[in-house]
Amino acid sequence: MNPNRTYCSPTIFIVGCFFFLMSATAFGQFDLGKPSVSGNIETIFQYLQSDSAINAFAPEQKAVMNTYANINYTLGHFRAGIRLESYLPSVAGYPAFYSGTGIGYRFVEYNTDKLSATVGNFFEQFGSGLALRSYEERAIGLDNAMDGARIKFRPMPGINVKGVIGKMRYNFNDGVVNNSDGIIRGIDGDIALNDVFSFLKDSPIKAKIGANFVSRYQGGSNDTLVLPKNVAAYSGRFDLRYKDFYINGEYTHKINDPSENNGYIYNNGHGAIVNMGYSQKGLAVLLSAKSIDNMFFRADRTVTGNQLMIGFLPALTKNHTYNLAATLYPYASVPSGEVAYQLDLLYKIKRGTKIGGKYGTDINLNIATVFNPLRHDTEGDYDKDRIAYTGLPFDKSDSLYHFDFNVEVKRKINKNLKLTAAYFHFIFNNNVNEVTKDAKGYVTSDIVVLDAAYKINKKHSIRAEVQGLFTKKDKGNWATFLVEYTVSPHWFVAVMNQSNYGNPDEAKRQNYPFGSFGYTLNASRFMISYGKQRAGIFCIGGVCREVPATNGLTFSFTTTF
Amino acid sequence: MKKLLYALAITAGIGFSFANVINDQDTEGKAVPSVTIADVEGNVIKTSDMSNNGDPIVISFWATWCKPCKLELNTIHELYPDWQDETGVKLIAVSIDNERTKNMVKPYINSAAWDYDIWMDVNGDFKRALGVNNVPHTFLVDGNGKIVYSHSGYVPGDEEILYEHILELTK
Numbered sequence: 001m002n003p004n005r006t007y008c009s010p011t012i013f014i015v016g017c018f019f020f021l022m023s024a025t026a027f028g029q030f031d032l033g034k035p036s037v038s039g040n041i042e043t044i045f046q047y048l049q050s051d052s053a054i055n056a057f058a059p060e061q062k063a064v065m066n067t068y069a070n071i072n073y074t075l076g077h078f079r080a081g082i083r084l085e086s087y088l089p090s091v092a093g094y095p096a097f098y099s100g101t102g103i104g105y106r107f108v109e110y111n112t113d114k115l116s117a118t119v120g121n122f123f124e125q126f127g128s129g130l131a132l133r134s135y136e137e138r139a140i141g142l143d144n145a146m147d148g149a150r151i152k153f154r155p156m157p158g159i160n161v162k163g164v165i166g167k168m169r170y171n172f173n174d175g176v177v178n179n180s181d182g183i184i185r186g187i188d189g190d191i192a193l194n195d196v197f198s199f200l201k202d203s204p205i206k207a208k209i210g211a212n213f214v215s216r217y218q219g220g221s222n223d224t225l226v227l228p229k230n231v232a233a234y235s236g237r238f239d240l241r242y243k244d245f246y247i248n249g250e251y252t253h254k255i256n257d258p259s260e261n262n263g264y265i266y267n268n269g270h271g272a273i274v275n276m277g278y279s280q281k282g283l284a285v286l287l288s289a290k291s292i293d294n295m296f297f298r299a300d301r302t303v304t305g306n307q308l309m310i311g312f313l314p315a316l317t318k319n320h321t322y323n324l325a326a327t328l329y330p331y332a333s334v335p336s337g338e339v340a341y342q343l344d345l346l347y348k349i350k351r352g353t354k355i356g357g358k359y360g361t362d363i364n365l366n367i368a369t370v371f372n373p374l375r376h377d378t379e380g381d382y383d384k385d386r387i388a389y390t391g392l393p394f395d396k397s398d399s400l401y402h403f404d405f406n407v408e409v410k411r412k413i414n415k416n417l418k419l420t421a422a423y424f425h426f427i428f429n430n431n432v433n434e435v436t437k438d439a440k441g442y443v444t445s446d447i448v449v450l451d452a453a454y455k456i457n458k459k460h461s462i463r464a465e466v467q468g469l470f471t472k473k474d475k476g477n478w479a480t481f482l483v484e485y486t487v488s489p490h491w492f493v494a495v496m497n498q499s500n501y502g503n504p505d506e507a508k509r510q511n512y513p514f515g516s517f518g519y520t521l522n523a524s525r526f527m528i529s530y531g532k533q534r535a536g537i538f539c540i541g542g543v544c545r546e547v548p549a550t551n552g553l554t555f556s557f558t559t560t561f
Numbered sequence: 562m563k564k565l566l567y568a569l570a571i572t573a574g575i576g577f578s579f580a581n582v583i584n585d586q587d588t589e590g591k592a593v594p595s596v597t598i599a600d601v602e603g604n605v606i607k608t609s610d611m612s613n614n615g616d617p618i619v620i621s622f623w624a625t626w627c628k629p630c631k632l633e634l635n636t637i638h639e640l641y642p643d644w645q646d647e648t649g650v651k652l653i654a655v656s657i658d659n660e661r662t663k664n665m666v667k668p669y670i671n672s673a674a675w676d677y678d679i680w681m682d683v684n685g686d687f688k689r690a691l692g693v694n695n696v697p698h699t700f701l702v703d704g705n706g707k708i709v710y711s712h713s714g715y716v717p718g719d720e721e722i723l724y725e726h727i728l729e730l731t732k
Contacts, residue, residue: 034592036591036592036594037591038591038594038690038691038692039692040692040693040694042694070689070692072594072689072690072692074592074594074595074690079594079690081689111595113607116597123684123685123686123689124684125660125683125684128660129659129660133660135659135684135685136685152597154597154605157605160605192603206602206603208603239603241602241603244671246667248664275664277664277667277668279667279668279671279672280671281671281672281674282672282674283672284667284668284669284671284672285668286664286665286668288664312660314659314660314661315661316661319625319626319661319662321626321627321628344665344668346668346669346672347672348672362672453632453717455717455718458718458721459718459721460718461716461717461718486716486717486718487716487718488716488717488718488719488721488722489712489716489718489719489722492716520712520713520714522710522711522712522713523698523711523712523713524713525713525714558694558695558713559694560691560692560693560694560698560711560713561692
């Protein structure tokens with residue numbers, strides 16, 4: 001694996017473009033309208049202490065920091081943007097391959113109604129993203145931005161064509177972005193049939209179809225194997241809507257792509273997703289199905305972990321936000337193969353009824369199951385063709401990867417008081433998605449949450465949460481208490497404690513107390529937190545983000561301009 | 562060293578040349594950036610084309626998994642008929658749900674009975690163009706299409722502040 005360094009000449013290019021745009025406005029040579037600048041800055045600073053009891057380890061530097069500044073400049077049809085990043089060193093739990101200060105992202109773009117051309121970095125998604133999705137989840141250090149060129153073309157209303165060529169961001173080492181060894185080429189198109197064919201214009205059925213082709217080139221060879229240098233994936237998709245019904249889906253086929261992840265087998269791969277639903281006022285039903293096999297499709301066949309995934313395989317489970325439900329046994333897609341189903345039901349018991357109460361009651365039920373796909377032995381000679389097994393889409397075995405049943409009931413009691421109760425039942429297969437060293441196989445857990453929000457007056461409100469997680473395995477039972485007090489428009493303060501009171505090992509019955517205090521002024525926020533924190537999606541004072549495990553003081557600042 | 566110089570050159574260039582731009586923006590507000598996304602029905606939307614016949618527009622970034630976002634939009638939902646009568650304001654709720662949760666958007670808005678325009682920013686293009694860090698994040702656009710106010714986060718009561726800013730525009 002030898003990622004290429006690529007940043008010098010594009011940098012000069014960007015500087016040139018910026019100055020060109022500046023001078024254009026300064027001297028009024030073109031009438032391009034008024035320029036506009038937008039962007040944001042985010043800083044997270046931590047002073048960390050070690051606490052071996054909760055596996056929080058302070059680095060030698062003790063003080064750590066992540067900072068980002070995004071600046072977008074728009075002038076008429078032109079747009080340019082840049083992001084500076086700084087990790088000195090990166091904050092707790094952040095991937096170690098982010099270090100130093102430098103330019104992490106830059107692009108120039110030309111847009112008209114029919115055409116858009118981008119040079120430099122960009123984020124892109126084809127269809128549902130199974131074949132290609134470059135995106136950023138900054139809070140968890142995920143960024144596979146493309147670096148190259150993109151053209152989007154809309155020849156007539158209802159027809160969209162996109163083409164991309166580029167490398168993918170691999171890491172940010174000592175202030176320099178390293179891109180993938182492989183080059184990704186892709187083309188995607190979709191047609192809204194009702195816009196294109198006049199006889200369908202007034203049809204109550206709205207239909208859209210699309211397709212794409214994505215290919216990775218990577219040279220290199222292996223001592224014993226002949227590796228395909230160009231690996232392709234192609235997809236077809238559809239989207240049908242009729243009044244309150246919809247159904248959409250995508251199927252991606254990937255040709256053989258021997259890689260470090262799949263043990264250099266020569267199987268083809270596939271990904272399939274189907275979503276269907278019905279919704280009306282007060283009622284919604286949704287059913288989703290997914291089948292994945294051998295879908296490690298990366299910009300470098302030798303890389304493992306989270307980086308350089310070309311395609312995106314969404315987890316078909318609810319995105320839980322209550323702390324104990326979100327952070328202890330979170331499910332993630334298994335790219336080597338899985339068959340998953342999910343059902344969602346939203347129902348509002350009418351207001352004014354006996355069960356519904358004065359304001360009505362909302363019920364949200366969600367069931368998700370994930371299974372190991374069924375695999376058969378091949379008749380061929382593995383030593384010759386390296387085809388490890390055969391299988392069919394949606395052909396599941398009875399080996400369970402994950403089960404998630406949850407129900408949430410929300411009720412407004414009066415003008416100022418809202419209550420939420422939630423119940424979760426997880427059967428988590430720790431052998432498939434390992435999240436704990438303390439258990440093997442299935443971990444079954446039940447979680448109960450009570451959440452009360454009370455508006456004291458126009459500006460003051462208070463919210464409290466009580467959560468309990470009950471399991472006989474792993475670390476045993478947990479409890480969480482949270483109280484949050486907010487004063488609009490500027491202040492909030494929150495305290496919480498998580499307690500692993502049921503740990504079978506008495507010495508490990510840890511508490512995780514955590515307090516935070518924040519100030520918001522329009523589009524800027526400061527926050528100071530102190531205490532111990534587990535990893536997961538964390539919502540406090542009105543904002544949600546994903547955070548790593550820490551012990552110590554955290555200061556964060558964000559602003560949007 | 563080389564890259565540090567580049568970074569400095571760019572920063573200086575931006576800082577120097579943007580001083581005027583930002584000055585202009587402070588007095589007049591800045592235009593809504595132009596990005597092509599889709600609405601919840603899949604129709605193509607060019608963000609800079611948003612209009613409300615000269616009345617104000619609120620752009621609110623949210624996601625189906627974000628509780629404060631839903632609290633904000635459900636709170637405004639109850640006030641919305643009055644707000645519309647008094648000021649003609651229109652709210653556009655821009656979902657940043659990704660592939661995992663985006664199919665939840667339509668069922669959710671239907672069951673919540675929101676009367677807002679719903680846009681889908683699945684690839685985050687509009688979010689990035691406006692510099693949004695986290696959701697919820699709310700922008701207020703005046704009748705001339707200029708962003709005059711923006712707010713990060715939501716706590717109960719913030720809707721009153723937003724409404725004060727909307728009223729200022731319609732005086």
